[in-house]
Amino acid sequence: MVLFDECRNNNHRSPGEAFFNEIIAHPVPLDMRILKEMKRSSLGLDLYMWLSYKTFTLYSQKKKPERLSWERLYIQFGADPELATDNNTVQNFRKDVLREMKKLKTCWPALNYATPTGCLEIRACPPSISPKAIAH
Numbered sequence: 001m002v003l004f005d006e007c008r009n010n011n012h013r014s015p016g017e018a019f020f021n022e023i024i025a026h027p028v029p030l031d032m033r034i035l036k037e038m039k040r041s042s043l044g045l046d047l048y049m050w051l052s053y054k055t056f057t058l059y060s061q062k063k064k065p066e067r068l069s070w071e072r073l074y075i076q077f078g079a080d081p082e083l084a085t086d087n088n089t090v091q092n093f094r095k096d097v098l099r100e101m102k103k104l105k106t107c108w109p110a111l112n113y114a115t116p117t118g119c120l121e122i123r124a125c126p127p128s129i130s131p132k133a134i135a136h
Contacts, residue, residue, distance in 0.1 A: 028056045031129040034107045044100040046077055051104065051111065051122065058124035065114075065123040070094045073120060 030052055038044035058066065074093045075081045083089040098115065105111050112123035 026053075026057075028052045029127060029129045031108070034104070034128055037107050038100075038103065041100055041103075043077060043096055044103060047097065047100050048104055048108075048128075050077075051113075052128060054122050055112065055125045056127050058122065059126060063124065065121050067116070067119045067121045069119050070097075073097065 030049065034048055035045065038048055054066070057063070070090050070093065071084045074084045074090050077097075078084065078089070078093050080089075097120070101111075101113065101120075108128040110125045110128070112125040114121040114123065
């Protein structure tokens with residue numbers, strides 16, 4: 001499944017139709033307080049939205065933790081995916097991600113992750129906002 005369409009003219013990615021359909025079919029609530037807390041960091045916002053979806057999927061489907069290499073994460077969230085083979089770029093990115101993860105963990109105490117050598121391990125956890133909190 002292609003989640004993003006590449007826009008080569010101006011070097012950015014945009015959500016593809018498959019990603020849009022996935023979001024519509026399986027919405028995950030986001031906590032406005034966390035969005036406000038992370039508003040000055042595009043990386044923090046991207047990580048929060050992605051982790052909300054990823055952790056909820058693991059949690060609701062009782063899946064095992066998922067490990068993602070820093071290179072793979074850089075390709076997905078980094079400024080220039082072609083630099084994913086540059087060790088310094090990826091290490092700097094890793095530091096930025098860990099800084100944002102620490103902020104997210106403060107706002108979302110149930111966020112469950114680890115950083116084994118060479119990767120970020122995402123573990124199942126409840127959503128940052130309870131479905132009960134959004135029920136009318």
